[in-house]
Amino acid sequence: MKASIKDVAREANVSMSTVSRVMNKNYPVKEETKIRVEKAVEKLNFSPNILARSLICQNTKTIGILVPSIDNFFFPTVIKAIEYELKINGYSIYLCDTGNNATEEIKYVKSLMGRQVDGIIVIDPKTENMKNGFYEAASKDVPLVSINGYNDNINCNFVLNDEASGARQAMLYLLELGHKNIIFVRGKESYSYDIKENVYNEFMEENKLNYHKNIINIGEGNSYETVDGTMNIMRKELENLQTPIAIFACNDLMALGVLNACKIMNFNVPKDVSIIGFDNICISNMVEPKITTVDQNMYLLGESASKMLLQLIENKNHEVCRLKLKTQLIIRNSCSNI
Amino acid sequence: MKASIKDVAREANVSMSTVSRVMNKNYPVKEETKIRVEKAVEKLNFSPNILARSLICQNTKTIGILVPSIDNFFFPTVIKAIEYELKINGYSIYLCDTGNNATEEIKYVKSLMGRQVDGIIVIDPKTENMKNGFYEAASKDVPLVSINGYNDNINCNFVLNDEASGARQAMLYLLELGHKNIIFVRGKESYSYDIKENVYNEFMEENKLNYHKNIINIGEGNSYETVDGTMNIMRKELENLQTPIAIFACNDLMALGVLNACKIMNFNVPKDVSIIGFDNICISNMVEPKITTVDQNMYLLGESASKMLLQLIENKNHEVCRLKLKTQLIIRNSCSNI
Numbered sequence: 001m002k003a004s005i006k007d008v009a010r011e012a013n014v015s016m017s018t019v020s021r022v023m024n025k026n027y028p029v030k031e032e033t034k035i036r037v038e039k040a041v042e043k044l045n046f047s048p049n050i051l052a053r054s055l056i057c058q059n060t061k062t063i064g065i066l067v068p069s070i071d072n073f074f075f076p077t078v079i080k081a082i083e084y085e086l087k088i089n090g091y092s093i094y095l096c097d098t099g100n101n102a103t104e105e106i107k108y109v110k111s112l113m114g115r116q117v118d119g120i121i122v123i124d125p126k127t128e129n130m131k132n133g134f135y136e137a138a139s140k141d142v143p144l145v146s147i148n149g150y151n152d153n154i155n156c157n158f159v160l161n162d163e164a165s166g167a168r169q170a171m172l173y174l175l176e177l178g179h180k181n182i183i184f185v186r187g188k189e190s191y192s193y194d195i196k197e198n199v200y201n202e203f204m205e206e207n208k209l210n211y212h213k214n215i216i217n218i219g220e221g222n223s224y225e226t227v228d229g230t231m232n233i234m235r236k237e238l239e240n241l242q243t244p245i246a247i248f249a250c251n252d253l254m255a256l257g258v259l260n261a262c263k264i265m266n267f268n269v270p271k272d273v274s275i276i277g278f279d280n281i282c283i284s285n286m287v288e289p290k291i292t293t294v295d296q297n298m299y300l301l302g303e304s305a306s307k308m309l310l311q312l313i314e315n316k317n318h319e320v321c322r323l324k325l326k327t328q329l330i331i332r333n334s335c336s337n338i
Numbered sequence: 339m340k341a342s343i344k345d346v347a348r349e350a351n352v353s354m355s356t357v358s359r360v361m362n363k364n365y366p367v368k369e370e371t372k373i374r375v376e377k378a379v380e381k382l383n384f385s386p387n388i389l390a391r392s393l394i395c396q397n398t399k400t401i402g403i404l405v406p407s408i409d410n411f412f413f414p415t416v417i418k419a420i421e422y423e424l425k426i427n428g429y430s431i432y433l434c435d436t437g438n439n440a441t442e443e444i445k446y447v448k449s450l451m452g453r454q455v456d457g458i459i460v461i462d463p464k465t466e467n468m469k470n471g472f473y474e475a476a477s478k479d480v481p482l483v484s485i486n487g488y489n490d491n492i493n494c495n496f497v498l499n500d501e502a503s504g505a506r507q508a509m510l511y512l513l514e515l516g517h518k519n520i521i522f523v524r525g526k527e528s529y530s531y532d533i534k535e536n537v538y539n540e541f542m543e544e545n546k547l548n549y550h551k552n553i554i555n556i557g558e559g560n561s562y563e564t565v566d567g568t569m570n571i572m573r574k575e576l577e578n579l580q581t582p583i584a585i586f587a588c589n590d591l592m593a594l595g596v597l598n599a600c601k602i603m604n605f606n607v608p609k610d611v612s613i614i615g616f617d618n619i620c621i622s623n624m625v626e627p628k629i630t631t632v633d634q635n636m637y638l639l640g641e642s643a644s645k646m647l648l649q650l651i652e653n654k655n656h657e658v659c660r661l662k663l664k665t666q667l668i669i670r671n672s673c674s675n676i
Contacts, residue, residue, distance in 0.1 A: 045448070045475065045476075045479065047448045047449070047451040047452035048452050049452065049454060062432075065433075069418070070408075070414050070417055070418050070421065071414045071415050071417075071418040072414070076408050076409045076410070076414050077409050079408055079409075079433070080407070080408050080409040080435055083408065083433060083434070083435045084435065087434075087435075092432050092434075092449070092453065093432065093433055094400075094430050094431065094432060094433075095403075095417070095421060095431055095432075095433040096421070096425075096430075097418055097421045097422065097425075110383075110385045111385070111430070113385040114385035114386050114387065115430065116387060137383060138383075141383065224620045224623070224624070227624045228624075256624060259626075260624075260625070260626045263626045264626065282562045283621055283624070285562070286562070286565040286566075286594060286598075286621070287598070287625060288597075288598045288601045288602065
């Protein structure tokens with residue numbers, strides 16, 4: 001049986017309110033008494049009932065985290081940062097895996113509100129729930145921060161990556177290496193791929209490379225199957241291409257698929273084919289050759305969102321915040337000059 | 339402002355107890371009234387206060403999950419399974435990242451008890467907290483299931499992988515391919531590596547291959563740096579080895595490190611060097627050649643632990659359970675016969 005505050009009081013031979021004072025550190029208690037209570041707490045393995053305290057204090061010291069899939073290369077690092085940052089501030093986190101499903105997202109947010117969370121962080125929310133006003137409405141009821149996601153004219157708190165600037169860095173790097181024949185590899189519908197494709201189109205136009213424009217859509221772009229899916233499509237594409245070429249892939253999973261296709265087709269990376277990815281997931285640094293990519297600040301994203309949320313809680317949710325993080329080109333071994 | 343049950347009652351023009359009946363579905367209510375209440379709930383975005391209900395019902399419908407690191411190839415899949423299985427049974431999960439630290443583990447368990455969780459699942463607990471009796475004591479206070487971890491004569495509930503049998507399958511496979519010169523690659527202290535090393539030693543002895551025994555310890559075995567760490571050590575080792583050889587690595591990160599070393603040294607995998615890993619993390623299926631490995635049932639581990647925990651909660655924690663899951667050899671392209 002779990003020990004109660006009564007058991008601790010009996011063990012330490014003090015009153016229950018003395019135990020409470022020691023636990024909450026809110027009233028002075030004689031050092032000798034304090035030690036006796038602490039020993040009793042230790043001996044009986046007592047933990048105070050945070051639940052009962054929550055009802056009285058009107059805060060639960062809990063935060064809900066929504067994520068499209070915990071089983072992914074990108075999100076675990078974001079969550080690790082959130083968990084750490086919130087823990088050191090006395091909060092526990094509820095983890096909710098929405099399976100990238102808009103209806104599940106709504107259900108989870110409502111369930112979290114029912115659990116009286118002090119705030120919510122939603123990672124990569126579904127575009128439709130941003131556009132239909134669900135998150136704007138929820139943000140009025142509870143402090144809520146969105147990490148990435150659709151944000152044009154949306155009145156929510158955001159921590160965002162500057163993906164457009166990252167895409168431009170990648171393109172500029174390839175151009176500086178002398179590449180003109182630059183192929184763009186993306187997945188099916190996603191706000192993030194659209195941003196990058198816009199940059200690609202603008203960049204090719206600005207540099208008068210329109211005749212080289214080549215956009216390849218590999219379908220499902222963010223699952224474990226993406227690597228093989230990209231490889232299969234790129235094998236066929238590579239048959240008809242004149243090397244040297246450069247390939248800018250919308251994420252590292254696609255970049256890895258391109259790399260594998262090159263291996264099978266006996267193209268040398270980076271001599272024949274230069275490859276640049278996006279995200280800087282750990283795997284891009286674990287293969288041979290290591291993949292040049294654009295760092296998405298996964299840890300910093302989580303940390304910044306947590307800090308923003310804590311500030312919103314502190315300020316009673318009386319402001320709307322937006323923070324855009326810079327991306328950074330990570331040069332490794334998958335690109336070379338012509 | 340969040341809507342209260344009072345607001346809903348006013349909106350639907352019914353009493354608060356009628357709203358409560360509709361929400362809890364515990365008393366019959368006229369269909370027409372039910373629809374009116376549901377509309378009001380929808381309109382006001384009302385969520386019932388689960389917290390208050392928890393204090394009355396003596397259960398919180400929350401489960402705590404402890405994990406050495408969420409930012410890892412192995413654990414996210416386990417957690418995904420747990421989250422899903424518990425969600426469909428009406429539970430929310432608290433996620434706790436212990437940073438693989440024994441003191442943090444204890445702190446988290448105490449904090450979870452303070453939050454009155456209905457149960458705890460601990461993934462890969464620290465051996466010292468098993469040996470010093472901490473988990474045995476905690477298991478008496480709250481339903482608790484451990485996934486893997488030290489378990490010799492420990493009176494806790496366990497879901498385990500049969501790692502010994504998996505290691506034997508791997509060794510047998512290499513032997514059947516004609517390999518005698520089999521090198522064992524492990525990391526520094528870990529109960530899991532010890533189990534596999536025992537099997538390796540026994541197997542080499544049984545098959546009179548003692549003169550080929552070669553155990554290489556690559557140090558830190560379970561971090562993102564493991565791949566490069568293993569590669570650096572194996573590059574030097576490969577210089578002095580007569581191919582063809584086979585390498586049995588304790589996990590897929592080490593196996594990948596060996597694969598990269600072979601690439602750099604221009605050894606062909608699998609013709610010169612056969613490599614077999616362990617775990618079947620997704621990355622083993624994403625590189626070229628794809629790595630033959632032993633599947634650890636990551637999803638099934640999480641699912642089984644959740645089901646066991648739910649049963650313990652149902653049965654008031656009146657039993658001690660132990661479940662050992664079979665491992666399975668996954669044959670891909672990194673091993674060949676001599």
